[in-house]
């Protein structure tokens with residue numbers, strides 16, 4: 001394991017670009033929001049200055065309305081599509097003048113990441129000083145979400161694009177694509193020059209992705225207009241669980257900082273937290289399936305599919321003990337067969353399951369990491385242990401890939417790792433799992 005840990009450190013150091021990290025060479029050559037946060041957790045174990053710089057750079061790209069973009073284009077490169085000239089973040093009047101970016105966001109991990117840095121730090125006073133210097137920016141990001149992404153004032157925020165979910169081509173979005181009929185765009189993809197097309201989304205799926213962005217651009221990325229017009233408008237259980245988890249971390253950290261000037265912020269965070277938790281449990285839980293699901297706000301209906309996102313609420317401590325028990329039973333029944341590694345990204349018993357294709361089935365280290373902490377928090381120690389061991393084993397079998405086949409038999413030859421290789425968050429969270 002020592003060697004593997006050293007390899008993980010090498011992956012992170014190689015993907016470090018002076019003030020931020022790329023998720024992996026070639027396929028993802030810029031800074032991504034939630035990657036960046038999760039990568040900082042890995043660095044915190046062996047190089048805290050890099051962890052801090054990673055977060056500082058991310059927050060430096062924040063817009064003046066509090067928004068943090070999903071990709072920050074630090075460099076010019078034509079190996080990525082769609083790049084800055086397609087996204088045109090400058091259309092939004094409050095976008096960053098310093099950095100080109102996309103006009104969409106990603107799961108807001110920054111709050112809980114700051115708390116993880118504090119947990120991991122060997123010099124907590126110094127780390128707390130760093131946290132004090134950036135925490136208000138994260139607060140402002142949450143304020144953005146609650147003020148701009150919750151049109152019905154429910155305590156739940158929407159995403160307007162599948163790329164905002166982080167689970168980019170989940171079969172859940174098939175339900176939304178069925179409600180759309182975008183034009184056929186002409187464009188040159190770059191992802192399939194780096195990765196086998198069988199492991200990536202189809203051309204027709206990309207038409208949908210681009211069409212939603214075109215609509216947002218026609219409206220200069222105005223949040224109200226997007227809420228009115230976007231064909232994709234979803235309350236995602238993973239995204240909202242991450243936001244609530246981060247709310248709680250901000251509350252805890254402001255308390256540790258202990259400055260009276262922060263009391264109003266703590267009070268406001270608590271209000272979002274109480275309202276959000278209630279709404280989350282009322283609206284996103286499906287009694288019939290026994291898990292949390294996505295809500296399609298545009299077409300006003302639950303999208304009744306079980307994915308790894310369905311279990312993410314465990315990480316944020318949202319379900320009651322009874323619900324948690326039921327969720328874990330379902331996880332073990334559908335995802336936990338002995339011939340499967342935990343935890344497939346989509347229901348292995350569904351006919352939409354594809355164990356090789358991106359978010360349509362493969363195991364992802366970042367979700368496993370969240371589920372591990374969630375299971376432990378609820379006292380499911382044996383299953384948590386398996387989640388951790390499975391995660392370590394898939395990496396040990398194949399290397400630090402972006403995603404992995406969930407079927408154990410595919411791992412025999414050591415080529416069950418898919419997508420990008422030497423992938424940063426797989427390395428970062430592996431280090432955290434080994435050392436927690």
Ligand code: GLC
Pocket residue numbers: 023028032034035165166167168169
């Ligand atoms: C893929 C993933 C997304 C991630 C990005 C960069 O698009 O779906 O979650 O942030 O790669 O690693």
